[in-house]
Amino acid sequence: MNANASTVSALSPEYVRRISPYVPGKPIEELAREYGLVESQIVKLASNENPRGPSPKVRAAIAAAAAGVTRYPDGNGFALKQALAARFGVGLDQIVLGNGSNDILELATQAFLRPGDDTVYAQHAFAVYPLATQARGARGIEVRARDLGHDLAAMRAALTPQTRIVFIANPNNPTGTWLPPAEVQAFVASIPAGVLVVLDEAYNEYLQADEQADSASWIAAHPNLLVSRTFSKAYGLAGLRVGYGIADAGVADMLNRVRQPFNVNSIAQAAALAALADEAYVAESARLNSEGLVQLMTGLDAIGVAYLPSHGNFLMVRVADAGKGAAPVYEALLRSGVIVRPVANYGLPDWIRVTVGLPEENARFLSALGAVLGR
Numbered sequence: 001m002n003a004n005a006s007t008v009s010a011l012s013p014e015y016v017r018r019i020s021p022y023v024p025g026k027p028i029e030e031l032a033r034e035y036g037l038v039e040s041q042i043v044k045l046a047s048n049e050n051p052r053g054p055s056p057k058v059r060a061a062i063a064a065a066a067a068g069v070t071r072y073p074d075g076n077g078f079a080l081k082q083a084l085a086a087r088f089g090v091g092l093d094q095i096v097l098g099n100g101s102n103d104i105l106e107l108a109t110q111a112f113l114r115p116g117d118d119t120v121y122a123q124h125a126f127a128v129y130p131l132a133t134q135a136r137g138a139r140g141i142e143v144r145a146r147d148l149g150h151d152l153a154a155m156r157a158a159l160t161p162q163t164r165i166v167f168i169a170n171p172n173n174p175t176g177t178w179l180p181p182a183e184v185q186a187f188v189a190s191i192p193a194g195v196l197v198v199l200d201e202a203y204n205e206y207l208q209a210d211e212q213a214d215s216a217s218w219i220a221a222h223p224n225l226l227v228s229r230t231f232s233k234a235y236g237l238a239g240l241r242v243g244y245g246i247a248d249a250g251v252a253d254m255l256n257r258v259r260q261p262f263n264v265n266s267i268a269q270a271a272a273l274a275a276l277a278d279e280a281y282v283a284e285s286a287r288l289n290s291e292g293l294v295q296l297m298t299g300l301d302a303i304g305v306a307y308l309p310s311h312g313n314f315l316m317v318r319v320a321d322a323g324k325g326a327a328p329v330y331e332a333l334l335r336s337g338v339i340v341r342p343v344a345n346y347g348l349p350d351w352i353r354v355t356v357g358l359p360e361e362n363a364r365f366l367s368a369l370g371a372v373l374g375r
């Protein structure tokens with residue numbers, strides 16, 4: 001950094017300079033480059049992507065949309081919003097499209113937080129909540145987890161007069177913990193009308209039907225509720241970046257004011273529309289995920305490795321004891337061509353998170369882990 005550049009970076013607000021950036025899963029290309037491995041032999045189970053990829057209908061929609069990229073996308077995302085509004089029984093003006101649901105989380109903080117405000121979220125909850133809070137100069141209040149999951153009563157009790165947003169991840173990433181819909185609904189009802197509840201349901205499609213909350217229907221009674229969902233996980237579109245928020249029209253309006261005019265690109269809009277319609281593909285992805293979770297749990301039982309039962313498409317696996325740390329196991333797995341996710345930055349130093357892959361990928365992970373641990 002030269003002298004002028006460091007002078008400029010010092011102009012950045014202190015709360016921006018304190019941000020420690022999000023650490024993504026290691027890309028396959030990077031591991032191949034760094035460890036001299038062949039890309040086709042690397043298994044990436046690090047970012048909770050759908051191992052089947054998008055459905056054939058979605059691939060066709062993507063190919064068809066490619067011809068239109070010379071035009072700006074529809075900045076209002078009319079067709080996709082219309083489909084979502086019909087699906088959830090809400091008005092078009094209650095939908096906000098995002099560049100991934102991460103964008104929805106960011107937009108909520110942009111629209112509602114001032115420096116000095118508070119947000120509340122759980123210990124071990126999704127890393128974007130503290131990041132988005134910090135980027136606005138607000139203060140994050142992290143509420144101690146109970147059995148590694150959200151303690152809703154403690155979160156309610158942690159609200160201060162400065163609290164503007166409460167984040168709930170259901171299921172949560174990275175822990176895979178889940179709250180019954182009735183408990184979440186009662187929690188939303190207990191929150192003051194002047195505090196926005198952001199209910200992040202990125203893994204909703206992986207839940208069994210009787211575990212899924214009809215959370216959009218709560219908005220009429222609770223206009224301070226924002227539900228966020230994504231096409232990145234069960235729909236298999238992580239690379240295209242498209243998610244959405246469902247909220248009261250007044251809340252959605254504020255998010256729409258601060259978003260970029262063309263925040264969701266045209267191929268993503270076309271793909272998401274096709275993905276939403278292909279319900280059979282999502283159902284099959286969820287079914288295969290349940291089988292994959294059983295495969296992983298059975299395999300871990302067989303080698304005597306502990307895990308936390310999960311409601312998502314991933315599993316937290318305990319690979320070290322007493323704070324010794326998972327890093328050596330993570331590194332050894334990398335050397336054998338298996339990418340998982342370290343979660344020390346979530347306050348879980350002895351664990352790794354593994355995404356449910358295809359059956360042969362799960363088997364690769366299990367045999368590599370067994371070899372690394374000498375089981």
Ligand SMILES: *Cc1c(COP(=O)(O)O)cnc(C)c1O
Nearest residue numbers: 100101102126173202230232243
């Ligand atoms: C993956 C994830 C998201 C956001 O993913 P996008 O790709 O930005 O839609 C949001 N919340 C949780 C809990 C996640 O795990």
